Amino acid sequence: MIPAGEGSRRSGSASAEPEAARAPKGEATGARGSFATGPGEGENVRGRCSPVGHDADDSAAEETPRHGGAATPEDGVAPGRGPDSRAAEERREGAARKPERGEDSFAEDPFAEDPFAEDPFAEDPFAEECGEGAARTSSRAEDTAAQEDAAEEDAAGEESGEGAAVGVGAKVGGRRGAGQRVLLPPPALVVADGSSGSASAAAGIPALARGATASRVRWAALLGASLVAATAWGGWFFLEGLRADAEVGEFLRLARKQDPDAALAAYGTLSPAAREDPRVEGLRAKLQEGLARERARREARRRYEAAEALADRPAEARAACEAALAADSSFAPAYVLRAWLRARAARARPGEAQAARVVLRDAFADLDAARRAAPADSAAELVRGVLLFDAGDREGASRAFAEAGGSPGPESALARAWRRLLGGEFERAAGDFERCAERAAGWRRSLALRGAAVAALALGRRALARAFARRLAREDPGSPAAPLALAECADDPRAARAHLAEALRRDPLCARAHALLAEVLAAAEPGRARQAARRALALDPACALGHRVLAELAEEEGAREEALERARAAARAAWRPRERVRALALALRVARALGRPAPERAELAEELLRVAPDSVPALVERAAARAAAGRTREARADLERALRLGSTPPPDALFLHAQLLWALRPCPLPEVLAALGRLLDLAPEHQEARLLRARALLRAERPREALSDLERVHGVAPETVELLRADARFALGEWAAARRGYEAYLRLRPDSPEAARARERSALCARRLRRSAADF
Known part of the structure; x- marks a missing residue:
């Protein structure tokens, strides 16, 4: 360090002008704007090195352009001279005069305060980035370095005898001693006060280079630190993004496997970055919506189960269904149950069928709503099929059952069972x-x-x-189907009527209940039976039982044509096999009674056999048709099958069998007589069988037994009876009675094939009577 005042003593011992004259060209002397003249070194760049001194020689600066290097003509200044030459000379003269006054070289300098008036680094980009505190810290470090460099330069000047350089320490000490704030310039700019030698200038240049290098090092360090911080910050953001992505992926994977409650609970554990992911936010909204929907569905399910438990209280059950639909308007089972309850309530109302159909439209609307809410559910179509079945629309019911049977769900098996029932399986x-x-x-x-x-x-x-x-009846106390089935199973007519009354009370629109009541009343009260049957047909025009009851009543009254039409209608409408068999058998019986052609009867028989292959009346009728067509062998096979099937063979089958045996040639008289005997034991009043047995007895030469059967024949073929009676008298030798019988037959059938034989035998009886008279 150079003590204060030492610089003034050293400056007075030497003249500044010779030093300036001896300074080589290209080297800067003086503190103001002095720096190395190498390429780029003298460039006045803010933030690298700002010239602040005023006391040194500026001759070098006059010869050096601003961009560094030698002056050129393009610069507009003559070589060796610069625009600042006059100012430099005036500053040198002022510096030469200061030692003569014996004062501090910096005390009277008009430019002494300019370098320190303001911080030379105030507009430095480095100071702007690092802040004022960093700039001040750097300034204090430079202050210390400048003092050390000035001390070295002064020592070198004393040894060479070339004049003393004014050290920075004197100025710094003087100003600090005065209590002023000192902002030191860079070390390279502190030179000798007054006239400085070339050695002082040469010593300032490395100091200037070291200051610029230190500034660049600080700038590079700051830039490196910034890059490191930016890299660390970006890496942190990248790692946070990876962690958030992993967290989001795990949440999405687990949310698809969990119920909404657990998924929403897992959402609460996510980080804020993961929650901001659009996928997570969208899934959370969906989960909340699904959770609300699931809660509504649970409430609807609870209400629906309560409605099912109230089967014996339809009003409360329907209210529970309404509550279930209020909780969840898309709950299909509630619509189905409400439709079921509405249909039962509609059919329980007394009145016309048209009013019930109007009410049933609400039930079908509920079924449509259930189908829209759950297209794959089979319950709606199952109930629709049952309602159509009760209304008499069996084709529509079959279609509904088929659709329900093809859908998934627990009701599909039940729908298939109903379809098989209607299909006859x-x-x-x-x-x-x-x-x-x-x-x-x-x-x-x-x-x-x-x-x-x-x-x-x-x-x-x-x-x-x-x-x-x-x-x-135990599990569904309000069902009208239970008393209806019990009525059909009842053996006692009174019990059947009681069950039917209960069934009609629960469902006044049940056509089958009215038809069953008509069947029960037919024997005792035909008038009421006819009314009940017509009521059944008004409710269901395809009620087979109603048609059959009316056909039987018409047959009893002798209206056989009407009976035949009703029986045919009953056969077409019947889907239960037993009812169809009974309707076809009735039609066949009435057709035979009406004397309809054999082909028509055979057609009815064939239709009956398709429904009931073991129907004895149908077999007998088909055998008769085949016998009439000359197909005796086939007719006999049908009859023998009919006789084997029935434990008690029908009289018609036995009689036809006997007829077929009688037609055989040779005729097996014992078999014919056995069949006719069996028939007459079952039906003693069978007139045609007695007549046929009389013929067989006459052929078997048993005229007296034949005459006994003929005496019991009434109202059947009187001319044939007269002829057979005459033959029996003839066989017994009763000529007179035989002649009267033949004459009576000839009066009844004079043109018959048997008339010639009757005349011949009558004449023979007359001759024998004459012979007997002659002999007598």
Whole structure:
């Protein structure tokens, strides 16, 4: 360090002008704007090195352009001279005069305050980025370095005898001693006060280079630190993004496997970055929506189950269905149950069928709504099929059952069972109904038990049907199907009437109940029976039982044409096999009574045999048709089959069998007489059988037995009876009675094929009578 005041003493011992003259060209002397003259080194760039001194020689600066290097003509300044030459000379003269006054070289300098008036680094980009504090810290470091460099330069000047350089320490010490704020210039700019030698200038150039290098090093360090911080910041963001993506992926994977509650709970554990992901936010909205929908569906399910438990209280059950639909308007089972309850309530209202159909439209609207809410659900179509079946639309019911049977769901098996029932597959339908009744519950079990009872009745298993009907009455107390099935199974007409009354109270629009009542009343009260049958046909024009009851009543009254038409209509409408058989047998019987042609009767017989292959009346009728057509062998096979099937063969079959035997040649008289004897034991009043046995007895030469049978024949072929009686008298030798019989026959049938034989025998009887008279 150079003590204060030392610089003034050293400056007074030497002149500044010779030093300036001895300074080589290209080297800067002086503190103001002095720097190395190498390429680029003298460029006045803000932030690298700003010239701040005023006391040194500026001759070098006059010869050096601003961009560094030698002056050129393009610069507009003559070589060796610069625009600042005069100012430099004035500053040198002022510096030379200061030592003569014996004062501090910096005290009277008019330019002494300019370098320190303001911070030379105030507009430095480095100071702007690092802040004022960093700039001040750098300034203090430069202050210390400048003092050390000035001390070294002063020591070198004393040893060479070339003059003393004014050190920065004197100025710094003087100003700090005065209590002023000192902002030191860069070390390279502090030179000798007054006239400086070339050695001082040469010593300032490395110091200037070191200051610029230190500035660049600080700038590079700051830039490197910024790059490191930016890289670290970007890496942190990248890692956070990876972690958020992994967290989002795991949440999306688990959310698809969990229920909404668990998924929403997992959402609460996500980081804020993961929650901002659009996928997570969209899934959360969907989960919340699904959770709300699931809660509504649970509430609707609870209300629906309560409605199913109130089967014996339809009003409360319907209110529960309304509450279920209020909780979830898309809950299809509630629509189905409400349609079922509405249909039952509509059919329970007394009145015309048209009013009931209007009310049933609401039930069908509920079924349509259920189908829209759940297109794959088969319950709606199952109930639709049952309602159509009750209304008499069996084709529509079959289509509905077919659609329901092809859909998934627990009701599909029940729908297939109902379709098989309508299709005539009663055995399979009965088994399906029993299995469904074991697995189903609520209204589904009610439908299964009802179908099982109907299938058992169609198969003729009345005991099994009664068991299903009683079970249905226990599990569904309000069902009209239970008393209806019990009425069909009843053996006592009074019990049947009681069950039918209950069934009609629950469902006044049940056509089958009215038809069954007509059948029960037909024997005792034909008038009421006719009214009930017509009521059944008004409710269901395809009611086969109603048509058959009216046909039987018409037959009893002698209206055989009407009876035949009704019987044919009953046969067309019947889908239960037993009812169809009874209708066709009635039609065949009436057609025979009307004397319809054999082909017409044979057609009815064939139709009957398709429905019931073991129908004895149909076999007998077909045998008769075949016998009339000359197909005796086939007719006899049908008759023998008919006789084997019936434990008690019908009289018509026995009589036809006897006729076929009688037509054989040779005629097996013992078999004919045996068949006729069996027939007459079963039906003693069978006139045609007695007449045929009389003929067989006459052929067997048993005239007295034949005459006994002929005496009991009344109203059947009187001319044939007279002829056979005459033959029996002739065989007994009663000529007079035989002649009277032949004459009576000739009066009745004079042109018959047997008339010639009757005349011949009559003449023979006359001759024998004359011979007997002559002999007498």
